Amino acid sequence: MxxxxxxxxxxxxxxxxxxxxxxxxxxxxxxxxxxxxxxxxxxxxxxxxxxxxxxxxxxxxxxxxxxxxxxxxxxxxxxxxxxxxxxxxxxxxxxxxxxxxxxxxxxxxxxxxxxxxxxxxxxxxxxxxxxxxxxxxxxxxxxxxxxxxxxxxxxxxxxxxxxxxxxxxxxxxxxxxxxxxxxxxxxxxxxxxxxxTMGAADGLFVTVRGAGGHGSKPSTALDPVPVAAEMVTALQSLLTRRIDIFDPAVLTVGVFRAGTQRNIIPDTATFEASLRSFSRETGDRLERIVPELIHGVAAAHGMTADVEYRREFPLxxxxxxxxxxxxxxxxxxxxxxxxxxxxxxxxxxxxxxxxxxxxxxxxxxxxxxxxxx
Structure with missing residues (x-):
């Protein structure tokens, strides 16, 4: 009208x-x-x-x-x-x-x-x-x-x-x-x-929970830093292997935090990401498979992860x-x-x-x- x-x-x-x-x-x-x-x-x-x-x-x-x-x-x-x-x-x-x-x-x-x-x-x-x-x-x-x-x-x-x-x-x-x-x-x-006309925007907030220790003895700790880094890399692969190339998505990790000193293994590592999609179907799929991947990677290393997937703005x-x-x-x-x-x-x-x-x-x-x- x-x-x-x-x-x-x-x-x-x-x-x-x-x-x-x-x-x-x-x-x-x-x-x-x-x-x-x-x-x-x-x-x-x-x-x-x-x-x-x-x-x-x-x-x-x-x-x-x-x-x-x-x-x-x-x-x-x-x-x-x-x-x-x-x-x-x-x-x-x-x-x-x-x-x-x-x-x-x-x-x-x-x-x-x-x-x-x-x-x-x-x-x-x-x-x-x-x-x-x-x-x-x-x-x-x-x-x-x-x-x-x-x-x-x-x-x-x-x-x-x-x-x-x-x-x-x-x-x-x-x-x-x-x-x-x-x-x-x-x-x-x-x-x-x-x-x-413009993409949908979702927010991803992850805390990987390990066990801290001395940097010289990583075998006695559960180091969350390489696990969180593996998650970041795996998420980029996820977009190219689990999302239709003709209905794409964009993921950017804009925040990554861990530790206080170079020779101390921290208890936790956190990261935050922005995800963009261009159809409701892909947005729904991301909401399902992204937390699955993060929990799977954490479990493979004997750790757990807190995951919040927040649907922020629709298409x-x-x-x-x-x-x-x-x-x-x-x-x-x-x-x-x-x-x-x-x-x-x-x-x-x-x-x-x-x-x-x-x-x-x-x-x-x-x-x-x-x-x-």
Missing amino acids: SLHLSSPTTSSLTKDAAALQPELTQLRHALHAQPEIGLHLPGTQERVLAWLDGLGYELIPGKGLSSVTAVLRGTAEVTGPRRTVLLRADMDALPVQEATGLPYSSRIDGAMHACGHDLHTTMLAGAATLLADRRHEVAGDVVLMFQPGEEGHDGARIMIEEGVLDASGRRAESAFGVHVTSALAPCGTVMSRPGA TFSDSTEHSTAREVAVDLFGDHRHVTMPHPLAASEDFSLVLEQVPGAFVFLAATPPGA
Whole structure:
């Protein structure tokens, strides 16, 4: 379901958006200079609320996080059931030290908008103004989802629990999200694909339990370090021998810890890994066979292992009908040359996938590649 506007209005959208550019640039620079991490973004929330003030939205601040839900009631005549479209922007930054030297560089030590969420927030703020100016042409309702905590803090799940999908008084029929990229295509290119758009993400947490001892006498101990290392290697082989090569998975061990001193065999070794998959079937298979392998390797060495396999974010899946709507809008506004159908999904994950599990929609990418890069 899309908010179809008349051709004259559609053709004026880019002109009106361009007129907003100076204000939007100021907003984006302000957001970039004051990044906030996690679920609680009071300064960002305040800026969003200030932008929306006076535009005629019903505003619902979050309870367990600094979110903003804004509902626009379209006033065009509705034939048939009244429908709702949800548009989402994430707002949180990353724990990264900025060293760009830009005049609007981060003023918060150890925090930076390095993933483009300041752009997302600004784009949705601009869309809020354009939609408010055209409420008389909108046959239905629009819900704007300004979300904190996308970077691993479960912000989408919390907003869903607080009712964002039903904020208009009925369940949203369609949901759309946008993410900028700093590569992949020339600046201004819209990229999308039907079906799997981004990978599912799971977390693996392992503790191998041995028996400590002196480094000179490993035969009197149970050394968990080589066993944990064997598990890491075996997991990579698992992906090539137990997973369909045409429905692949990606595993990265990002944490490995053991011991306190080079001549002491520790009691335990731990590691953590991220797993990505591109179908529900492969995700389910990984959840079953990965713990089996780890327990088997531990048992082969007379040890045990604690294994937690955590299903974190599902596939970001774009509904074919809603993807077609998103593509048509991009082509209508910017021309066919500005849209690219992605040949395969991105391996990264997105918590907007939790919205798309419940509401058909699409997730698209906008290239913000620096000129000449």
